[in-house]
Amino acid sequence: MRYVDEFRDADTARALSAKIAGLCEPGREYKFMEVCGGHTHTIYKHGLEDYLPENITLVHGPGCPVCVIPMGRIDDSIHIARQPDVLMTSFGDMMRVPGSGGNFFDSNAEGTNIRMVYSPLDSLKIARQNPDKHVVFMAIGFETTAPSTAMTVLRAAKEGIENFSIFCNHITIIPAIKAILDSPDLRLDGFIGPGHVSTVIGCRPYEFIAGEYGKPIVVAGFEPLDILQSIYMLMLQLRDGRSEVENQYSRVVPWEGNLTALRVIAETMELRPYFEWRGLGFISHSALRVRPEYERFDAELKFDVPGVRVADPKACQCGEVLKGVLKPWECKVFGTACTPETPIGTCMVSPEGACAAYYNFGRFTRTRVREASLATVDELAGSARRVPS
Amino acid sequence: MTGISAPSDREQQVLDRIERVRKRRAKVKEERITLSHGSGGKATHTLIEAVFLEAFRNPLLEPLEDAATFTVDGGRMALTTDSYVVSPIFFPGGNIGDLAVNGTVNDLAVSGARPLYLTAGFILEEGFPVADLLRIVESMRDAATAADVSIVTGDTKVVQRGKADGCYINTAGVGVIEYPGRLGVATVRPGDVVLVSGPIGDHGITVMLARGELDIEADLESDTAPVHELVATLLAATPGVRAMRDATRGGVATILNEVAQAADVAVVVDEDAVPVGKEVRGASELLGIDPLYVACEGRIVAIVDGAEAETALAAMRGHPLGASAAIIGRVKADPPGLVLLNTVFGGTRICDLLVGDPLPRIC
Numbered sequence A: 001m002r003y004v005d006e007f008r009d010a011d012t013a014r015a016l017s018a019k020i021a022g023l024c025e026p027g028r029e030y031k032f033m034e035v036c037g038g039h040t041h042t043i044y045k046h047g048l049e050d051y052l053p054e055n056i057t058l059v060h061g062p063g064c065p066v067c068v069i070p071m072g073r074i075d076d077s078i079h080i081a082r083q084p085d086v087l088m089t090s091f092g093d094m095m096r097v098p099g100s101g102g103n104f105f106d107s108n109a110e111g112t113n114i115r116m117v118y119s120p121l122d123s124l125k126i127a128r129q130n131p132d133k134h135v136v137f138m139a140i141g142f143e144t145t146a147p148s149t150a151m152t153v154l155r156a157a158k159e160g161i162e163n164f165s166i167f168c169n170h171i172t173i174i175p176a177i178k179a180i181l182d183s184p185d186l187r188l189d190g191f192i193g194p195g196h197v198s199t200v201i202g203c204r205p206y207e208f209i210a211g212e213y214g215k216p217i218v219v220a221g222f223e224p225l226d227i228l229q230s231i232y233m234l235m236l237q238l239r240d241g242r243s244e245v246e247n248q249y250s251r252v253v254p255w256e257g258n259l260t261a262l263r264v265i266a267e268t269m270e271l272r273p274y275f276e277w278r279g280l281g282f283i284s285h286s287a288l289r290v291r292p293e294y295e296r297f298d299a300e301l302k303f304d305v306p307g308v309r310v311a312d313p314k315a316c317q318c319g320e321v322l323k324g325v326l327k328p329w330e331c332k333v334f335g336t337a338c339t340p341e342t343p344i345g346t347c348m349v350s351p352e353g354a355c356a357a358y359y360n361f362g363r364f365t366r367t368r369v370r371e372a373s374l375a376t377v378d379e380l381a382g383s384a385r386r387v388p389s
Numbered sequence B: 001m002t003g004i005s006a007p008s009d010r011e012q013q014v015l016d017r018i019e020r021v022r023k024r025r026a027k028v029k030e031e032r033i034t035l036s037h038g039s040g041g042k043a044t045h046t047l048i049e050a051v052f053l054e055a056f057r058n059p060l061l062e063p064l065e066d067a068a069t070f071t072v073d074g075g076r077m078a079l080t081t082d083s084y085v086v087s088p089i090f091f092p093g094g095n096i097g098d099l100a101v102n103g104t105v106n107d108l109a110v111s112g113a114r115p116l117y118l119t120a121g122f123i124l125e126e127g128f129p130v131a132d133l134l135r136i137v138e139s140m141r142d143a144a145t146a147a148d149v150s151i152v153t154g155d156t157k158v159v160q161r162g163k164a165d166g167c168y169i170n171t172a173g174v175g176v177i178e179y180p181g182r183l184g185v186a187t188v189r190p191g192d193v194v195l196v197s198g199p200i201g202d203h204g205i206t207v208m209l210a211r212g213e214l215d216i217e218a219d220l221e222s223d224t225a226p227v228h229e230l231v232a233t234l235l236a237a238t239p240g241v242r243a244m245r246d247a248t249r250g251g252v253a254t255i256l257n258e259v260a261q262a263a264d265v266a267v268v269v270d271e272d273a274v275p276v277g278k279e280v281r282g283a284s285e286l287l288g289i290d291p292l293y294v295a296c297e298g299r300i301v302a303i304v305d306g307a308e309a310e311t312a313l314a315a316m317r318g319h320p321l322g323a324s325a326a327i328i329g330r331v332k333a334d335p336p337g338l339v340l341l342n343t344v345f346g347g348t349r350i351c352d353l354l355v356g357d358p359l360p361r362i363c
Helices: A010-023 A037-046 A071-081 A104-109 A120-129 A146-159 A173-181 A195-201 A204-211 A224-240 A259-268 A292-297 A318-322 A354-361 A366-381 B009-023 B042-056 B096-109 B130-147 B202-210 B228-237 B251-263 B278-287 B306-317
Strands: A030-036 A056-063 A086-090 A114-116 A134-141 A164-170 A190-193 A217-219 A245-247 A269-271 A274-277 A281-284 A288-290 B068-072 B075-084 B114-125 B150-159 B167-177 B193-196 B241-246 B266-270 B300-304 B326-332 B339-342 B348-350
Touching (some): A010 A224, A030 A195, A056 A318, A071 A086, A086 A120, A120 A134, A120 A146, A120 A164, A146 A269, A190 A204, A190 A224, A217 A224, A366 B266, B075 B096, B193 B306, B202 B278, B228 B300, B251 B300
Parallel strands (some): A030 A190, A086 A114, A086 A134, A190 A217, B114 B150, B266 B339
Antiparallel strands (some): B068 B075, B075 B167, B193 B300, B266 B326
16 A cells, blocks of 8 residues: 555664664663654554664653543543533544543443544534534544644634534643653653644744753654654664754654644634643643633533542552653552553553553563564465465 | 563562453443443453353353354254344445344354254334335345355334334354364364455445445445355365354454463464455554454454465365455464464564454544
């Protein structure tokens, strides 16, 4: 498949892998954080860590927007969905993120109507088709999805649609990265920058990471070779003693970002003074809310949202796991209060999160898995395994 | 996050605790049934083991195969049942009717049985068009003829508008097992190979697109088909077949997890070798879902003695439904209970059961 296969070529990967290994200083440990959940997914899906030498570790960052939504906001959503004649819409991967009394699927089992949509504009379509219902879109995501929510609000305003509002949970990436950088026990050598977010905000907002904090950052695409090349670029920066913002994903990300998208966000939304992140606590100016000019589309004003804060148990140490200070099994609640069935922190919510992955597969060392699979490749190589073309 | 060196004592204690929890009897934690309980993944397995198996436990049910097999007057028979609630009812390549016949025929066939008789139960919603019912029933008749089975008894119920979604069908089937060998996932052992009879995911993606929620169009049809002849061809060609499964709900990955767990073996799949049509691949890439977890309705997964791999492959390819059959993996002893995938990219990942349906991702 064009634009996909060429970014998954194993020969190129092997060549890059050798170059990366050649840049490793003996005895030095390297830790890079991939900020974006999409990158974590690519790393997991393609088994990318097999190409990295033992002394390079990838730390999975806070960039999975559904995983960092605190339980209280999910409870608030369910509260809105329970109001008479409300039909709520949400992105698919939000459906399984737990609040304090269950997730959206559980809530539907108790009578709410929370439907999956693929775009906020679909919510508007549902609102037009159901004039007797009030449709609330559970808006989530970083600057990546915020423009489509903003466009939906603008279109609702233009068409004069009355039975539609959004429950705004959009968050912004920079304050989260800053919160991690400000940690006194930070042990990261550099960042794989979030590609999708950067298509909107561009590369300039990351300059403080390289400038003030002296950490290299490479904005990366989402195919496995993109990530491998970004790691190579980070290693080159470290070798040369540079800390710069570099753009590996220039085929999609313009340095200045998407000004139209930024304009529609600014027109419809404004920064909240603070917002709570699951596992990271309150972070100032880290989320967006609907601007007063569009308050008729703000579900938080339309409905009596309890806004109860469901405290993360004090013992949750997601922050430390995210910063690479603790291994999952070293967290106080790992495997007892916090499990994949009853997750507390963001690292356990996503199946690809560091804690969930360790809970499910920690008993198998990477080496053991790799050895089992490699033997098979050799055995299969001799047999006619290909599909006739 | 897994270490290269042996785990420390404290880490080992944590791992041991997780292992103890894992071995506890399955329990449904939710207070109510959710859609995840019907998706074929972890939630479905827990529901079946904790509720149905717990209540009905008996030696015929316990293997949890596609059909129960037993002996009557010295002859071996297979019995199975399945319900069909597909939405939309009509989709490219078929409808709920031929699906209901083929599905039950296939569950019998992969158990090594020659399908004989089917039952058909209909739950119809008030207001459902009779013309649609006629279309469904006609395609059931045609599918039954093609599979050489008769629909010999049935039932009809009508429920109030809104209490069902148009038309639901339940079919049960009985067949006779003439094959002398023992089949079953528990007989799988290291050294066996895994074959799939054709491109995977066509049915699941076709139905997903036919719902019209995605604004994606593809030249794609459901793969619904009766596999009894393909199975007969395979069984006649080699005595090395250990087990077969119909790769429906949960897809190939779910079946292989069931194999790995039932036989306490590792199944290692080569992603490069798994046949996937380009439309299915394209739609899956767009939606962020993995074809390995998408349903097929006319594809079998067969686990065969490694020494018989080429014979089995040739036999499958000799049948029109198996023309694109492929050997996709191999059974190993270690690590037991796991399905591993060698990715096209050259890495390895663990291919776990999904909790529920594959959900499109935003991140």
